Amino acid sequence: MALACSLAHLPLTKHLKVAIIDSNPALGKRNCINKEDPPDPRVSTVTPATISFFKDIGAWQYIQQHRHAYFDKMQVWDYTGLGYTRYNARDVNKEVLGCVVENKVLHSSLLSCIEFTSDIHLGAYKLDWCNAADSDVDDTFINTDFRKTIYPSKVTSMALLPSSSSMGVDSTLSTTALFTKGRLAKLELSDGKSLYAKLVVGADGGKSRVRELAGFKTTGWSYSQNAVICTVEHTEENRCAWQRFLPAGPIALLPIGDRFSNIVWTMNPKESSDCKTMNEDEFVKTVNHALDYGYGSHPKSSSSGGRDMFSWLRGDVAISADECFEVPPKVIKLASDRMVFPLSLKHANDYVSKRVVLIGDAAHTVHPLAGQGVNLGFEDSHALSRVIAEGVAVGSDIGEVSLLRKYEAERKPANIAMMALLEVFQRAYSVDFGPLNILRAAAFNGAHYISPLKKSIISYASGEKKMPLPLPFFS
């Protein structure tokens, strides 16, 4: 849907007919977000890069009308009590490190943005292209021309014929004739409608139906980990993002506005089912335990010692290097249901084929430990819309593989780099082994005190820099 907004916004692509196929019932309802309700546990942490993308396509103004929480500080530490890192937006002269937004707010803002930029036409039968997308339920959306059409349905089949080599000029240009000549893909929907499109964009999530129908192969594995998510309440407002690495996986506490925070807690499947079934008081107690003294002591705030240790490294000291370790705010109450999701890693070997392209989770599912998944997806949308605009500029057929490959060439290495980095983190913390613990602590201290390294980590996590690994000595 972000792609549809982005295309509607670019002058070269705003004429395209886009159909969005999405069975999510939320699409039909307008203004279903009640400000009085506690926040939904399904949230996303959007990076500054994503925020500026949303501003460019005119969707951020709708987010600002709803609940969203900027945070400018972040603290990461582990259970061994050997090290911690604090990040501050001021380290990189920024106002914020990120913003936590409920998924339903992201969704409805993009929807408002589409409605604002276009008249919705229902039931157009022929499209310049078609986008099947998804938030995290299994739904699929469409694209129309900014004359856009939204089909509350699912894709059941997709067919694409190879370019026809049959000689003999067929003068009919009916949609079916174009389909039989391989110039359009045909989608059949669960409600019996058929659509023809020059390009089908699979944005339908980790279990992408489009990916499956188009026969893309994937590489990946499932972690024997589940994520427990929920909304919790504090006595006062939280303005910092917290993440603590525990033996079974990280627990993150993200501000979501007012006195609420969101919990994303990774643990093994048995623990997660315990967490889901235990009573509320007990759960709150477990969470507080996990965020505070549980499993080990607090790291020492040895601001002077650590600094001296790294003082031989060039570079001015980042502001946050002086910040002491802080204990995250106490959770007083559970404010939503607890939801459990299994975690896995999945990467499509190819993102594009003739008239089909994958974006977002359909192309890559990552570990949620740094909240990067959704941001990678928005970067995909951004890149794809630019590539389509370039194609339109030079009169290309937007379903041509040679054009779509440009998108793949831009995004695949970036996505793989991020996935690899998250994988390293995930593995580094899934082992409790003395020397490794010390190494990790050294890494924490390094990230905390070595300013160029810290700045480059922040830039990478903000989606503003290509590679995390920084040349601290040359910066």
Next chain:
Amino acid sequence: MNLGWRMVRKLRIVNARNGAFFNARFFSDSTTQLPLASVTVDPWDSEGPFKPLHVMNPTRLAFIRSTLCRHFGKDPNCAKPFEGLNIVDVGCGGGILSEPLARMGATVTGVDAVDKNIKIACLHAGSDPETSTIEYCCTTAEKLVEEQRRFDAVIEHVADPAEFCKSLAALTVEGGANVVSTINRSMRAYATAIVAAEYILRWLPKGTHEWSSFLTPEELVLILQRSSIDVKEMAGFVYNPLTGRWSLSDDIGVNFIAFGTKNTQ
């Protein structure tokens, strides 16, 4: 050397008049003279023997787009900036350049001397409503001149443009535009277009290019000037082996493209 070059050119005139354009494959989309002429080659197969042309196509279209938009005062931020322009694509082959021009809004005429090319082009363009309006003719630029056809813009991409310049000028309305893309007659071009592209990388069949028929940019400017076309802009194509893409640059040492306008007399 120079003499030999002229002789080859003379030979070529005869060939061109007979309706067969030789040695033009790197730039022209013409399918003549492939070594395995009996095998049907699909010029639209972007992974096939025409791959280099497909890869380069967006780059030459970007040049055409920007120069024509500026010359005709069209909005470059619009999806169909060429609306209202009559463009002829000389040596259109399978229509690899004609179709994008049509999608950009132009009224396109594609001509090629090879009947088979025109058949392929018609068939391919006919399968998309945006390109089905292209008029393809199996003819030569000279014949179009005889028929007194005139166009707002004439686009040609051959390796030996010398003989065509006159016809190109005659096809252009006064104040109209000409775009010619070709290969420089430089040692570097010899090394890349012939040795590298044909012999080492095997992108193109051996014998595709005949070095002696290439023109230097200076020669092209002079020849066009004699046909009352002023060259206004020129750009080179450079290939980046890491990304596998072409881009426009100031380096006109190998492949180059020239934009000119016809004088009003």
